[in-house]
Amino acid sequence: MKLLFDLNSLRPPRSGVGYYTQHLLEGLIQDREVAGLAGWVGTECFEGERLRALMEQRVPLRKGVQFTDGIAAKVLQKARSMPGLYRGRTIVRAIKSRDVRADFARRGYIYHETNFVASRYSGPTVVTIHDLSHRRHPEFHPRVAVEYLDRELPKTLRQAQVVIADSHYTKNDIVEIYGVPESKVVTIHLGVEPAFQPYAAESCAEALGRLGVARGGFVLSVCTLQPRKNLQRLVEAFARLPADMRQAFPLVLIGADGWKNSELLRVIEPLAQAGQVFTPGYVPRADLLKLYASAALFAYPSLFEGFGLPVAEAMASGVAVLTSNLTSLPEVSAGAAWEVDPYSIDDIAAGMRRLLGDPALRDELAVKGLRRAAELTWDATVAQTCAVYRRLSA
Template sequence: MTQTIYINGRFLTHPVTGVQRYGLELIQALDDLSSRKAEGFEHYEFIVLTPKVELPALNLSVIRIKQVGALKGHLWEQLELPVHAFRHLLLNPCNTAPLFKRKQAVTLHDAAVYAVPDTYSRLFRLWYKIMFPALGLLSQQILTCSTFSKDQLIRYCGIPSSKMRVIPHGREHVLRAAADHEVLKKHGLDKPFVLAVSSMSPNKNFGSIVKAIQHLNVENVDFVIAGGSNPKLFQEQGELPDSVKYLGYVEEEELRALYEHAACFVFPSFYEGFGFPPLEAMTCGCPVIASHTASIPEVCGEAAIYCDPYDWRDIASKIQRVLEDPDLQDQMRARGFEQSSKFSWERCAKETFAAITADPRTHEIPINNASRSETG
């Protein structure tokens, strides 16, 4: 007899950031495993429930998308989603879920609203600080992406450790897009360059990158900031050298090419539940300089050179060290390939499936799922 697992697809109505990337890749990997009838999957079907709005094309083989209800947003998720999921298991991949459904698993990616509250609006903080402890108390299982995030969620939300399972994300998404090397010509990147991926969040600590750039003693090197950056944010730090180039938003194909050609990638973030960018950079063969804080050492292992995000002088020192040592760059590329190979979306999907189909009373994985647990 086939059992149905519903997936909360509300995230499909949002722009794609790291959390939405996880949801998309998890569904694609579950679909692939289901279509191949991987061990245990032949006994289950997955159905994604979404509001009745326009959705991106997912190109799924066997997982169905079912648009239900008359509401949208939080009201749809809290009032209509649990009705349509009814007595079935509901998997919520992107931080939010109906508060009063017990037969569900929820992926909480971090505890940033507690640890770095200034990153979020007051209303956003209030809602998440209500929701996270409630979900931790009432839901059958809580998944998260790093041991760091697990410890943070236990600390701030009081979620029992016995309810939690750490399942790292994957990395193959960055390799699906063919590298568009024209981005180098378009922006005149004909010299070695240091790459950073920007956002508006102060948590990303790009002010320290700017200070490090201003005090580096290197010549014939460009500094590239890609992503949704606002030049005014950096200009507030003072006069910048002409070697700093803002590319703004870049397509996935362009980002892959930047990773592949950069002398190194700098990621001095203060707080990350997982941290996709350094994993993507390592996957593309780019040496990584990253913060020694939060979950980042879990992701980068021994492949990265670590810096103190609170000390721009240390960031500058680490950048200079890598730029001046081509042999070190080669060693870091090799270690990065090895480290990033430990992460895959198939593994993430298998471990998620094993976790959510385990006995909710004991969290023991059934015999027919046992082989999947060996990947953890």
């Protein structure tokens, strides 16, 4: 079988879709059944050694435009609200890659779009839909992004012969919202990188020292600071814990600054001044792995997830997890996490208090989490995805 990918998601800085694409390519490039593997960015085509070099980041790609503060950020935010922005970008990319796609279609390649909206393609098409949060919670997204997906996603779902969903929850959403036949949608769970694992205390000391926290002495949450992640309720729940517990287990919020978070920052401020909440922003990956493995508790009461990979990464790191009882998260944790109602500050607070006050329970959840995470591997994701390609190649 011969496979084609849109590689725009590999542009830095990588998003979750970019890492998904990378892990698929890493597995497929080793598969003997794959007779051809290629992709495009703009008018550039990547095959063979050039594709390997791109995956290993030996070939530079132009960064996606991203600013977090200052005048540039304000200009970018204004531009994102301009009517036609997403559509215009899609049209430009489609024109640039039209001849490349036509050539691969003639050569019998299966096109797998890993990032929601597929380009037009005359050959077999597979698309991965990671979630439908733009339909369930449009308030979490820029209006132009919602309008773009509402317009383009139905076309993609008609074009694709097979639709891959990250979870049964997302599959059910696709069937319910868009009326796609259930037989056309395949659930394939994501995997956890082997780098997420328990680490010995001595190997974590340097990373913990840079942040100023102790091993087993903090609550960790990792995500972009945005409304969907429910951080304001998490912080408000943390503020309801006894003062000595907050002092013993400060809350560490790791992630890039997002949007619609001015109220969150207001709630954080007094706790940060008291040394009970830390917001270090971006943390190098090497440090992040050690922080995962050193937390007393990983708290992720997100309001909506198509999969919720941070929960799986935390479980693989050997840490107890508190998460939501909604959307895909119970499917991912599979009974190995403490589940709470993410809309109830009291329930989140009660869960944290129970877990932080009961080391034996945390140890029990950590063991269960390691077993569950061992079932979620990228090798399994690639193997199940290859079965989809095989079906289309038959």
